[in-house]
Amino acid sequence: MAKKNLGTSFNIFPMPVVIVGTVTDGKPNFMTAAWITKLNSDPPLVGLSLGKRQHTAKGILQSNQFSVNYPSVDQVVLTDYCGLVHGYEEDKSAHLEIFTGTLEAAPMVRECPVSLECTLYHTVELPKDFFFIGEVVAVYADERVLTEGRIDPRKLRPFVLTMPGNTYWALGEPIGEAWSIGKALVGHRA
């Protein structure tokens, strides 16, 4: 089959969805983000790309701290809301309950079953975004999403985003075990 060249605009299929917490201009602020990845295991680093004009970017640069909160499908309306409104226009924290850990400027969202508390490790300045690399200093989780002490995706019930089309999707069926189902091809010639 021939491939069609679509140009240079792209998206990741699909994107995880998180709520980032900061203290900006002295007030707790929350923003939905989907440009996020793990970077390095030791130390545990998380990377997050945010527009330079975002109220959240301003807060991270002010305090060198932030949180990353993982919503479940139950928080999809709250999550979308946190991506619709600017923090300098509306106090989004009125719609959620905040908890804090050891960091002063990394407010976390109690409604989200899992939260990461982060200190700023490094910032990469890009033309339109800052790529913030945070070191995870603690992971907080609700007992109800754990199985034998570890986060269970069937209980967390995360969701993802696809663009264009702007759709949130629940997880579907498991389709295979990683580092396992590919063994069928090892050592065999195609």
Next chain:
Amino acid sequence: MAKKNLGTSFNIFPMPVVIVGTVTDGKPNFMTAAWITKLNSDPPLVGLSLGKRQHTAKGILQSNQFSVNYPSVDQVVLTDYCGLVHGYEEDKSAHLEIFTGTLEAAPMVRECPVSLECTLYHTVELPKDFFFIGEVVAVYADERVLTEGRIDPRKLRPFVLTMPGNTYWALGEPIGEAWSIGKALVGHRA
């Protein structure tokens, strides 16, 4: 509900899954990766964290080029295979069909419905990983995953990875429209 502190080890829930293509030591090489994100729209940048000893990292540093290929659920065994085997141990390209665009050292996987062709834009050295930032110079897609010229997630049928547990999951049901369902909360006090 009380939050439990799980320490500092974390994962993103869930992670997208891609196959990265390089030319390493003069030969096409492919590796599965899940630590990937979009970074900046203009220019269109994609970021990818890879262990410093990976054969794929070596190839990117040799040529300053790479590809990112999005598998569908139909390629889950091939994708898992490309994450199980080291490129210096086994020629993974024997199991897939390669196509190329304008770049010499960004071999792409024909079986994957969508591929990004990238030049290296910037490298961030982390303690154990390189974070490679690529500029997307072309997006290639199979006509069969397009609707009105745009990539349609219902046709692409991507999958995601969760850890711990090491499970691949298909997408499930759509649960809401982004930048829309949150409007119910705008301007209302909680």
